[in-house]
Amino acid sequence: MYLKNYNKKLSKIEIVGLSVRPNSPSLKPYYERLKKKLSEYGVTLLVEKKSAEILGVEGVDFEEMCKRSDFLISIGGDGTLISLSRRSFPYGKPVLGINAGNLGFLADVTLDEMESFIDKIFEGEYRIDVRMVIDMKMKKDGELKGIIAFNDIVFSRKSMEGMVNVHAFVSSESAYMERKHLNSYYGDGLIVSTPTGSTAYNLSAGGPVVFPLTEAIILTPICPHSLTQRPLVLPVDFEIEFKSDDDVIVVVDGQDIYQMKDFENVKIKIADRGALMIHRIQRNYFDVLKTKLHWGDSW
Numbered sequence: 001m002y003l004k005n006y007n008k009k010l011s012k013i014e015i016v017g018l019s020v021r022p023n024s025p026s027l028k029p030y031y032e033r034l035k036k037k038l039s040e041y042g043v044t045l046l047v048e049k050k051s052a053e054i055l056g057v058e059g060v061d062f063e064e065m066c067k068r069s070d071f072l073i074s075i076g077g078d079g080t081l082i083s084l085s086r087r088s089f090p091y092g093k094p095v096l097g098i099n100a101g102n103l104g105f106l107a108d109v110t111l112d113e114m115e116s117f118i119d120k121i122f123e124g125e126y127r128i129d130v131r132m133v134i135d136m137k138m139k140k141d142g143e144l145k146g147i148i149a150f151n152d153i154v155f156s157r158k159s160m161e162g163m164v165n166v167h168a169f170v171s172s173e174s175a176y177m178e179r180k181h182l183n184s185y186y187g188d189g190l191i192v193s194t195p196t197g198s199t200a201y202n203l204s205a206g207g208p209v210v211f212p213l214t215e216a217i218i219l220t221p222i223c224p225h226s227l228t229q230r231p232l233v234l235p236v237d238f239e240i241e242f243k244s245d246d247d248v249i250v251v252v253d254g255q256d257i258y259q260m261k262d263f264e265n266v267k268i269k270i271a272d273r274g275a276l277m278i279h280r281i282q283r284n285y286f287d288v289l290k291t292k293l294h295w296g297d298s299w
Contacts, residue, residue: 008128010070010094013121015044017069017093019084020051021076027100028055030075030111034098037115041122066091071278075111077101082150082253085131085275089148094128094276096121105199105292108283117280127281130274131196131212132236136252138263145263147252150275151197153268154251155242155260156189156222163225164246166190172238179241183232187224189248192217192240192268199289201254207231212285217270236270 016038020027035045046069052059066072071094074084081097088095097107098114109117120126134149157164166189168182193202195210198218203209207220208231217238220231234240248260260266289295 009124009126010121010128013041013043013070015046015069017065017072017088018045018047018051019072019074019076019080020047020054021074021080021100022050023054024076024100025054025056027075028057030098030100030114031055031057034073034075034114034118037118041118062087066093069093071096073098074107075100076107078104078106079254081107083255085150085277086148086253086255089133089275092273092276094278096278105288106196106277108279108288120280121278125281127279127283129213129277129279131277132194132215133271133275134192134194134217134268135271137267138250138258139265139267140263147256148271149192149197149252150194151200151253152191152193152202154189154191154201154222154254155185155244155248156251158247158249163187164189164248165244166246166248167243168219169241169243170234170238171241172235174235174237182240183229185221185224185229186226187229188222190242191220191222193220194218197253199292202231208233209289215270217268239267239269242266242268 038045046065047057047059048062048065049059066088072088073096074081075098085095098109099107100111136147136153138145155166166185169179170182171177171179191202191205195214195216196212198210202218202220205220205222207218210216215236217234221229243265244260250258250260
């Protein structure tokens with residue numbers, strides 16, 4: 001698969017795009033610091049329009065920013081980084097997350113480290129990870145609507161009343177399996193997570209933590225009616241189809257919401273390529289887990 005042995009670097013750095021956390025004008029000093037640091041290397045900083053309005057500066061259309069930029073930067077929390085990664089996915093540009101939030105599983109460069117890490121990028125001291133993303137197709141009137149999910153896709157009941165029944169069917173060429181009923185998830189819903197998203201809603205629902213460069217799809221029931229329902233990890237070459245006669249909503253990365261009954265079915269599989277994320281060479285995922293989840297003592 002495409003997640004392994006990715007050791008490419010940026011071929012050039014002349015233009016960088018920026019997106020910041022919504023409703024955060026307090027981030028303007030960090031924008032100015034970033035712009036000043038990049039200018040030392042003769043790099044132009046483009047700000048997408050919505051962020052530019054927040055910062056009170058000149059902006060460009062998001063599409064133009066993505067097309068022209070050599071890589072993209074988000075300043076905010078993991079939600080800001082996920083949003084930028086999803087929206088820019090069609091353009092295949094690497095994304096760097098600068099953490100101005102609280103948790104920061106994904107955005108691992110802090111505001112205080114911003115300038116020093118820009119120096120490291122120009123010194124070649126960085127790495128680009130490839131993160132698996134989910135490609136969801138929703139069929140309606142014979143047409144398919146395609147949606148990319150970076151963290152997870154959640155099938156959930158619309159209201160607090162009652163439960164929902166979500167039927168899952170799987171198929172896989174490598175397992176010589178044609179469309180087969182896998183399970184009927186009866187309860188509050190179901191989470192379909194990427195390894196990157198395993199530390200998000202999946203973790204809260206009792207799902208497994210999966211190393212982010214693993215190739216897997218994680219199915220975690222939400223408060224199932226039956227105690228025998230357990231999380232399931234599937235290989236990435238599986239395609240999963242979902243159907244339901246109940247009032248189910250489909251939530252993508254906690255950002256987009258769809259009514260499942262508006263579509264004939266929903267199919268999920270791994271996308272043909274991954275999302276590119278810029279990280280420190282020294283970044284150790286297990287150190288992140290120990291810090292964020294308060295795992296044990298230091299040795």
